[in-house]
Amino acid sequence: MKPLALNPAAGELTMPGAPTVTLPNGCACVPQHYLQFRHDARSVQSLLADVACDAHSLLFAAEDGGGVYLQVGLIGRENYERGAAARPLKLVYGRKWRIDADTPSSEIVQTAFLAIQKAHEHEVRELLTLRDAASARCSSPLSNHLDLPLMAAFPELTAAEPEPQALDRPLAEAVREWLALCQFAQRPLELLRCEDWGADGAALWVRIGSPPAARAAEGELAHFDGQVLRLQLAQASRVELVFALMDALIHCSNRRIEEAFRFRGFARFSRRNDPARIAQLSRQLRPYARDLQRPEFAAEFQRRNHDTDAGRAPRWPSGELARVNAEKLMPHRHLSGHLPQGYARAVA
Structure with a gap:
């Protein structure tokens, strides 16, 4: 038999009497669910050092009065500066994601993945702008910096007005007019194709155009340039279009990170992985019928699972x-x- 494929790393301990599983490649390992976890800031930092995504996303781990946390830093530029001048780079931080000491190492890495996705989504939401036809001023209506308590106090200020049951012109014409009021990261949006109403509404193909000279010189968000977004509209309305645009932009951002995110060189969330083979590996790593026949280990395994679950229950x-x-x-x-x-x- 080959040596263990995996040895417990920092923050990990093998349960007493934990059995091993032999993999199809001949290697043996102790599965994650037979490990105990005692993570601290240093062990989380060690895990995050093995994460790679892109040159603009940084990961941090530290401890404060609330315990251990991880946090994303993004190198970028001021989204709300839309002038013609080049903008200096800045470092901004996302929220702190709390990590319990008994969190499995895989879940910590997956938390880092989600934190990076959400940090980029935060930026995307600031970059879709809508120009007011009357004042010609632009704003980011779907960003995360709006005053939610105020909006909840006065919902009539933001409620969508009733839309007509049918347009008085071709859908493509209306969509082009609505798109003329929208930009993404100062890039125009162009309707390429419109498949009119069917059972599921209408399908649109919208291309993100080229940025102005200053934005092109900065080179930021170049992966969006020329990107074609597929939108599905449930009804013919400007409101529906703006939300569909945001959905498509977030999907585009998420897919890029799914392919770029690596842990120890492995692209866990890439669609180059076969779900059927992942499922097969998962089954091979869980021979509970074999392992829980040993009474002493079964009692230890069940006790630790119970204690872990009980420890996660919040206070009333x-x-x-x-x-x-x-x-x-x-x-x-x-x-x-x-x-x-x-x-x-x-x-x-």
């Missing part, structure tokens, strides 16, 4: 949130799993 909240959650839980008197800590006392 107070105030209005407690009332809201209690209303949702009260009809379910016999829930399995771990109820929030303090729930039984709170509703007694």
Whole structure:
């Protein structure tokens, strides 16, 4: 037999008596679900050092009063500066993603992947602009920097007006007019093709045009230049078009990161991987019928799983949130799993 393919790394311990699994390539390993995890900032940093994505996405891990966290930094330019001059580079940071000590190493890497995707989505949302026809001013209506509590207080200020049941002109003509008010990262949007109404609405193909000279000189977001987006409209409206544009832009951004993201050189989320072979490997790594026949190991395995799940149950909240959650839980008197800590006392 070949030596172990994987040895426990920093933050990982093998469960006492954990069995190994022999892989189709002849290597043997202790599967992830037979490991214990005791991660700290240093072990998370070690994992993130093995992540590669692109030259503009940085990963950090540290510890503060709330525990260990990872965070994305992006090297880019000010999205809201839309003048003709070249813009200096800046480093901006995403939110902190908390990491519990018992988080499996795979989940930490997947959290890094999601953090990078969401950081890039944040930028994409700032870059789709809509020009007001009356004032000729532009804004980013689907960014994450809007005043949500204010919008919730006055929903009538943002509600979509009723759309006519049918357009009084060809759909392609209306779409070109609506697209003329939109830009992505100061790039125009051009309708290439329009398949009119069928059972599922209309399909549009929209191309992202070339940036102005200053943006082209910066070279930022060049992967979007000339990109063709496929949009599906459920109804013929400007509102539907803007949301469909955002969906397509986020999809484009996510797909790029799926292919670029590497852990120790492996593109985990690439569509060059075969889901059927991934499923086969997953089954091979879980011979529970074999391993849990050993009473001593089975008891240890089940106890540790129970303790891990119990440790993730949150504390019961107070105030209005407690009332809201209690209303949702009260009809379910016999829930399995771990109820929030303090729930039984709170509703007694």
